[in-house]
Amino acid sequence: xxxxxxxxxxxxxxxxxxxxxxxxxxxxxxxxxAFKRGTPQPxxxxxxRNDKSWLNTCRHCHNAPCINACLTGALQKDDQGIVFIDxxxxxxxxxxxxxxxxxxxxxxxxxxxxxxxxxxxxQKGIPACVxxxxxxxxxxxxEVETR
Amino acid sequence: MRYVIIGNCIAAAGAVEGIRSYDxxxxxxxxxxxxxxxxxxxxxxxxxxxxxxxxxxHYRSEAFFARNxxxxxxxxxxxxxxxxxxxxxxxxxMIDYDRLLLxxxxxxxxxxxPGIEHPRVKTLxxxxxxxxxxxxxxxxxxxxxxxxxxxxxxAAEALHQRGMKVVIVEKQEQILPRxxxxxxxxxxxxxxxxxxxxxxxxxxxxxxSESGEVELDHGxxxxxxxxxxxxxxxxxxxxxxxxxLKTGKGIIVNQYLQTSDPDIWAAGDVIETHNILSGAAxxxxxxxxxxxxxxxxxxxxAGQAVRYPGAIFLNAVHFMGMHIIAAGEPNRxxxxxxxxxxSSSLEMTIDGDYLLRYIAINLPGITGPLTAIVEQxxxxxxxxxxxxxxxxxxxxxxxxxxxxxRRWEEHGGLRCG
Numbered sequence: 001x002x003x004x005x006x007x008x009x010x011x012x013x014x015x016x017x018x019x020x021x022x023x024x025x026x027x028x029x030x031x032x033x034a035f036k037r038g039t040p041q042p043x044x045x046x047x048x049r050n051d052k053s054w055l056n057t058c059r060h061c062h063n064a065p066c067i068n069a070c071l072t073g074a075l076q077k078d079d080q081g082i083v084f085i086d087x088x089x090x091x092x093x094x095x096x097x098x099x100x101x102x103x104x105x106x107x108x109x110x111x112x113x114x115x116x117x118x119x120x121x122x123q124k125g126i127p128a129c130v131x132x133x134x135x136x137x138x139x140x141x142x143e144v145e146t147r
Numbered sequence: 148m149r150y151v152i153i154g155n156c157i158a159a160a161g162a163v164e165g166i167r168s169y170d171x172x173x174x175x176x177x178x179x180x181x182x183x184x185x186x187x188x189x190x191x192x193x194x195x196x197x198x199x200x201x202x203x204x205h206y207r208s209e210a211f212f213a214r215n216x217x218x219x220x221x222x223x224x225x226x227x228x229x230x231x232x233x234x235x236x237x238x239x240x241m242i243d244y245d246r247l248l249l250x251x252x253x254x255x256x257x258x259x260x261p262g263i264e265h266p267r268v269k270t271l272x273x274x275x276x277x278x279x280x281x282x283x284x285x286x287x288x289x290x291x292x293x294x295x296x297x298x299x300x301x302a303a304e305a306l307h308q309r310g311m312k313v314v315i316v317e318k319q320e321q322i323l324p325r326x327x328x329x330x331x332x333x334x335x336x337x338x339x340x341x342x343x344x345x346x347x348x349x350x351x352x353x354x355x356s357e358s359g360e361v362e363l364d365h366g367x368x369x370x371x372x373x374x375x376x377x378x379x380x381x382x383x384x385x386x387x388x389x390x391x392l393k394t395g396k397g398i399i400v401n402q403y404l405q406t407s408d409p410d411i412w413a414a415g416d417v418i419e420t421h422n423i424l425s426g427a428a429x430x431x432x433x434x435x436x437x438x439x440x441x442x443x444x445x446x447x448x449a450g451q452a453v454r455y456p457g458a459i460f461l462n463a464v465h466f467m468g469m470h471i472i473a474a475g476e477p478n479r480x481x482x483x484x485x486x487x488x489x490s491s492s493l494e495m496t497i498d499g500d501y502l503l504r505y506i507a508i509n510l511p512g513i514t515g516p517l518t519a520i521v522e523q524x525x526x527x528x529x530x531x532x533x534x535x536x537x538x539x540x541x542x543x544x545x546x547x548x549x550x551x552x553r554r555w556e557e558h559g560g561l562r563c564g
Contacts, residue, residue: 073205095435098514101552
């Protein structure tokens, strides 16, 4: 399971990142709370290259290199196959950043830990980025894992 | 099926996951010689610094082993008897195995120096080491670190945070000699010095006096409360040797992580790993490899035939606010491209159309793709790298990388296990 990004439909508006940030860190999806009063931290980057753009999402790999490489055991896979991070155990060594071939995992704003897509596993329903993409460029797929 | 794992570290945890992916019923027994549970070795410097408590050290919890029905025996293995299929423990108990994994790790190298047995000379390799060092910490006193590798620097950081004066002594002409180029080492050195760490490169200790004074090769003497020896590690292969397994610098395994005895596998810091770039079998004692090796060995012990393609040297380390990430072959030459802006820098070595190595300081974001390009040997022309390095970012990565990425997604073509 993963979010797939279709550059053919992506306008590069970045709403996915706004709603992603608001869906995490206890903002309960409230954009105002996240962006006016908080320190929002989107879980994926929007890549703009030539005339195309796309959200660089996590592939939630089978035998994920980030989990193999994690020094502390903070990166784990849950029963649904979602690769997620236990932030309490992350020390920000960036070993996972170094081994993610897709460049998805990124340092947090303060560089003390990393952030990554968790498919909004703490929320109900489909991930926020998919729900709020105005142009249908993002979809949740059940496709076979990449590794 | 009775699986026995000697060692309870990262590779052991990987092996439990690998075995249980294919065999839910077999008995798993882990022999835990350190008797500390499955903890993350790199975290002991955080314990020493006081930024992490003992509870935060575990790599996998007791619940993990319970859930996977893996029995952990707090004892040290002293002998393997392959014809009998038994492991002898230090309390005399014999454990029967059908399939055995050696995950015995490595130990610090101790140089032969007069005074090296001094009680205030320590290594920082185990949880116990960290506790012993912590007991000797004295605010304002001097700690001398022998060696400027990853362990040496993390020890320096921790002791500095505990209020000690830290002096690093490095035999080579630069710090982190196995990780950095002279150019990037200069950048890292400046950062260390700005943080108040004294670094003496091109020197080594020749003796340690009874009062704890460290004498260097040029005659200088440093009175030290504490000396940390961090000059490298060596695989713990005595059990394997005594059992008659084939060993070199580390235990020799085939591409299925099987030793010369078909019922015994080995993984982690104790083995020789196939270096994808050099083609040689080398000891590549890197934590990021240990879990994968353990996992694959576990899968194969449970009857699979999953090939381990080997690895490249790679390391991510941060100390005192500086993030260093480097991967690839340190000893091969090529065209060198360098970029620097503020506290960030990037150095890349390119041979023909292949990226051999990169060193990124305070520039983590692009390192995942660069590692993949080195490891998978994705062909990218020098002129594209020259374009990329003008402004290194995800968006400016060469087109061949993105094309390869799409191919992986379509065909699931990533080489790994």
